[in-house]
């Protein structure tokens with residue numbers, strides 16, 4: 001796993017925030033549900049790009065349309081594709097970008113990202129807004145874990161052996177950024193789903 005502290009400067013963060021705001025106008029945040037427990041995620045989600053990750057009572061999957069509006073996901077901003085090409089050098093572009101919105105109480109339990117068909121491709125994860133305490137483990141559940149502070153503009157690349165590392169978000173650190181209105185944290189993950 002590679003961590004790029006402040007990979008996006010203030011101007012780039014603001015430009016990306018504005019593009020995401022526009023995307024969320026077309027593809028509003030939806031409320032994902034955990035298939036087994038039928039409980040709501042505390043995070044709300046949307047997507048851009050050809051495919052989007054969704055979760056409801058029938059399971060986790062990638063699909064080309066928004067679960068509430070039935071509309072195709074908006075295109076992925078060129079600046080995200082440029083960042084992917086720059087940081088990964090991977091020969092194919094991402095076909096999905098999951099947008100997670102965390103309010104000050106949201107978190108994400110430890111999990112692996114394994115719903116994709118292409119594990120050779122890395123995952124690029126971008127943080128915007130409030131900082132969080134991120135947690136990383138190994139490739140097996142239950143091993144030792146490490147906490148990591150992620151600030152607005154930081155970018156993580158999960159590739160190679162780190163592609164299937166367990167990870168999650170312990171907590172949001174409210175009031176640590178003024179980038180977003182409403183406040184909170186946005187995380188973008190660029191993936192190759194197929």
Ligand SMILES: O=C(O)CCC(=O)C(=O)O
Pocket residue numbers: 098100108113125134167168169187189
């Ligand atoms: O919010 C984050 O930093 C992680 C998000 C994540 O792991 C995911 O969407 O799969």
Ligand SMILES: [Fe+2]
Pocket residue numbers: 111112113167
């Ligand atoms: Fe993940």
